[in-house]
Amino acid sequence: xxxIEVPALARVEGEGGLYIGxxxxxxIEIRLDIYEPPRxxxxxxxxxYLQEVPxxxxxxCGICPVAYQMSSITALEKALDVEVSPQVYALRRLMYCGxxxxxxxxxxxxxxxxxxxxxxxxxxxxAIAPEVVKNAxxxxxxxxxVLKAIGGRSxxxxxxxxGGFYRWPEAVSLKALLPExxxxxxxxxxxxxxSLNLPYPELEIDYKFVAIHHPEEYGVIKGEVWSSKGSKxxxxxxxxxxIEEHVQRSNALHGHTxxxxxxxxxxxxxxxxxNAQLFPEAQKALKDASxxxxxxxxxxxxxxxxxxxxxxxxxAITLIKAYNPSGPAxxxxxxxxxxxxxxxxxxxxxxxxRYKIDENGIVxxxxxxxxxxxxxxxxxxxxxxxAPQLVExxxxxxxxxxxxxxxxxxxxxxxxxxxLKLKIENRx
Amino acid sequence: MTITPKTNRKPKxxxxxxxxxxxxxxSILNLEDELLDLASAVDIAFFLEATRTVKPGPYxxxxxxxxxxxxxxxxxxxxxxxxxxxxxxxxxCATAGxxxxxxxxAKADDYAKAVYAHxxxxxxxxxxxxxxxxxxxxxxxxxxxxxxxxxVEVLAALLQSRRPNFPPSPVCLECKRRGIVCVVVxxxxxxxxxxxxxxxxxxxxxNGRGCYGCFGxxxxxNFSGLVANMIPHDRYPNETANLLRSFSSHAPxxxxxxxxxxxxxxxxxxx
Numbered sequence: 001x002x003x004i005e006v007p008a009l010a011r012v013e014g015e016g017g018l019y020i021g022x023x024x025x026x027x028i029e030i031r032l033d034i035y036e037p038p039r040x041x042x043x044x045x046x047x048x049y050l051q052e053v054p055x056x057x058x059x060x061c062g063i064c065p066v067a068y069q070m071s072s073i074t075a076l077e078k079a080l081d082v083e084v085s086p087q088v089y090a091l092r093r094l095m096y097c098g099x100x101x102x103x104x105x106x107x108x109x110x111x112x113x114x115x116x117x118x119x120x121x122x123x124x125x126x127a128i129a130p131e132v133v134k135n136a137x138x139x140x141x142x143x144x145x146v147l148k149a150i151g152g153r154s155x156x157x158x159x160x161x162x163g164g165f166y167r168w169p170e171a172v173s174l175k176a177l178l179p180e181x182x183x184x185x186x187x188x189x190x191x192x193x194x195s196l197n198l199p200y201p202e203l204e205i206d207y208k209f210v211a212i213h214h215p216e217e218y219g220v221i222k223g224e225v226w227s228s229k230g231s232k233x234x235x236x237x238x239x240x241x242x243i244e245e246h247v248q249r250s251n252a253l254h255g256h257t258x259x260x261x262x263x264x265x266x267x268x269x270x271x272x273x274x275n276a277q278l279f280p281e282a283q284k285a286l287k288d289a290s291x292x293x294x295x296x297x298x299x300x301x302x303x304x305x306x307x308x309x310x311x312x313x314x315x316a317i318t319l320i321k322a323y324n325p326s327g328p329a330x331x332x333x334x335x336x337x338x339x340x341x342x343x344x345x346x347x348x349x350x351x352x353x354r355y356k357i358d359e360n361g362i363v364x365x366x367x368x369x370x371x372x373x374x375x376x377x378x379x380x381x382x383x384x385x386x387a388p389q390l391v392e393x394x395x396x397x398x399x400x401x402x403x404x405x406x407x408x409x410x411x412x413x414x415x416x417x418x419x420l421k422l423k424i425e426n427r428x
Numbered sequence: 429m430t431i432t433p434k435t436n437r438k439p440k441x442x443x444x445x446x447x448x449x450x451x452x453x454x455s456i457l458n459l460e461d462e463l464l465d466l467a468s469a470v471d472i473a474f475f476l477e478a479t480r481t482v483k484p485g486p487y488x489x490x491x492x493x494x495x496x497x498x499x500x501x502x503x504x505x506x507x508x509x510x511x512x513x514x515x516x517x518x519x520x521c522a523t524a525g526x527x528x529x530x531x532x533x534a535k536a537d538d539y540a541k542a543v544y545a546h547x548x549x550x551x552x553x554x555x556x557x558x559x560x561x562x563x564x565x566x567x568x569x570x571x572x573x574x575x576x577x578x579x580v581e582v583l584a585a586l587l588q589s590r591r592p593n594f595p596p597s598p599v600c601l602e603c604k605r606r607g608i609v610c611v612v613v614x615x616x617x618x619x620x621x622x623x624x625x626x627x628x629x630x631x632x633x634x635n636g637r638g639c640y641g642c643f644g645x646x647x648x649x650n651f652s653g654l655v656a657n658m659i660p661h662d663r664y665p666n667e668t669a670n671l672l673r674s675f676s677s678h679a680p681x682x683x684x685x686x687x688x689x690x691x692x693x694x695x696x697x698x699x
Contacts, residue, residue: 062451
């Protein structure tokens with residue numbers, strides 16, 4: 001192959017480009033260029049009342065608004081020493097189930113699978129395998145319906161607040177979703193079986209996996225930050241271990257561990273660290289898949305997503321069956337000055353927030369560390385690891401294989417850009 | 429206005445992204461029941477979020493998500509206008525500048541310094557502005573995010589050479605039609621429902637909270653009446669002003685009303 005230039009990556013969330021410079025048969029430079037414009041969220045959150053924060057941070061990402069609502073809500077509740085009821089917590093888990101289902105079904109079938117099946121898009125795939133795409137859309141729709149039943153709509157739902165929910169969703173509208181969720185669970189198990197036989201490129205990386213871990217549930221909203229190298233820290237200690245650095249070469253703030261190493265967040269990290277906490281059907285799907293854990297091939301994060309799909313359908317069914325709300329949907333807030341850290345697992349990886357508020361509940365400081373900013377150095381490092389294979393490939397195949405690697409991360413560039421420098425020079 | 433080409437070919441549709449969260453484009457992909465039919469009725473010629481295939485312009489319909497916030501985008505939107513016969517602004521970023529238009533009320537440089545270590549490397553405009561501030565736009569679809577049903581209605585209307593059927597009434601009327609108890613009257617919660625464009629189905633009042641204006645100003649809104657009547661209900665300083673200064677803050681009617689609300693609040697302080 002020769003130098004690869006992909007000025008605008010397709011089937012990713014947000015705007016980015018890819019450059020792999022080749023000279024005399026050697027890869028000399030790899031860059032993931034992010035030209036998604038900065039929108040300054042941390043800037044304009046300052047001065048807002050705390051209850052406005054979840055509605056604003058949702059707008060960082062249209063695909064994972066629930067993650068942005070949940071991380072900001074848990075951080076602000078920490079600042080106010082608010083404890084929510086088990087019922088509120090269960091409904092938050094259910095909301096997250098909806099987001100995982102829609103986001104993973106979208107990514108598996110509409111964003112990544114076309115690479116593995118040699119198609120430019122799922123719409124082209126529909127022309128040759130209509131049932132696959134129809135089932136994928138049906139799976140995705142169920143996740144959106146869960147979000148709609150809880151928060152009115154799937155993109156930027158309106159019901160979550162600091163302290164709980166504005167109101168309990170109707171039990172009848174949630175229970176009406178059970179037949180479709182049962183169908184989805186079957187379809188998700190089929191997705192796992194299907195995912196095992198796809199032609200993934202060969203690549204094994206010795207990652208440092210980082211994810212939220214909780215001994216009693218699949219880590220999403222509460223727990224410690226675990227790494228595969230053995231470290232276990234609380235949310236409050238996150239910034240002591242994981243920092244961002246402004247790397248001018250790539251014009252981005254990149255996530256690093258304090259000792260300068262890269263790390264990986266997202267489905268591979270979660271599956272490898274938390275598989276013991278999966279629901280039974282997901283455990284069985286994992287066992288039947290005969291995978292050797294830890295899974296170390298970034299392209300195979302599709303399989304991890306498929307197993308998570310089984311888990312989240314199963315968890316959604318369990319939570320809806322048990323749903324029987326009583327008492328207030330949110331606790332009253334006693335305002336005081338304070339600081340709080342919050343985190344949750346967005347479908348694409350760990351999302352960390354920290355806020356300082358004054359005695360009137362007004363935000364004085366906001367910091368948001370999105371998953372894609374943490375994964376960016378890892379994506380570039382993976383591309384370097386892939387380089388010896390890439391240079392041997394014909395141009396089109398090398399380009400597709402490199403693009404596929406980026407897409408397999410499910411990068412959310414709109415999320416990452418409040419940390420990434422705008423780069424437009426090389427687009428002209 | 430018709431978009432149907434004179435020959436038998438399907439109309440070519442392009443979907444563009446400017447400064448945004450991707451949520452409105454996602455609303456197109458969230459048309460799970462209609463997406464495959466849509467893809468057979470039109471030729472999706474450019475839609476990076478969905479496909480690697482890029483068919484060259486000109487296009488019969490261009491759909492733009494996002495606002496203009498960088499010098500590059502200010503140039504790019506002119507190219508987009510040139511290559512599209514019929515141009516649609518999709519969502520409140522494209523129709524009003526979106527949440528990122530909050531920089532229009534502050535110094536963008538201060539925000540850049542607060543967020544980035546090296547703001548001198550950034551390229552951004554002082555303001556976030558709607559598509560219509562840069563090029564003529566044929567149709568605006570409001571919403572943060574848009575109602576995906578409205579997107580289907582617009583595309584269907586264009587294919588059938590008829591006017592799209594938009595809800596003409598504000599959120600307040602949608603709320604009454606759904607039989608929801610008014611959150612202002614019953615609970616004293618500030619709500620922008622009387623002055624906000626309908627289309628969401630009164631989602632916030634249905635969830636026991638006030639409308640925060642993501643579908644932009646209704647042409648029939650009595651803004652001075654709203655501000656005077658909501659401010660007494662503010663539960664924290666400047667609640668009504670903040671509601672107006674959120675997702676549709678750069679829309680002229682909201683700008684003026686937020687200024688009035690802030691002035692009234694300052695007057696209250698000095699008394």
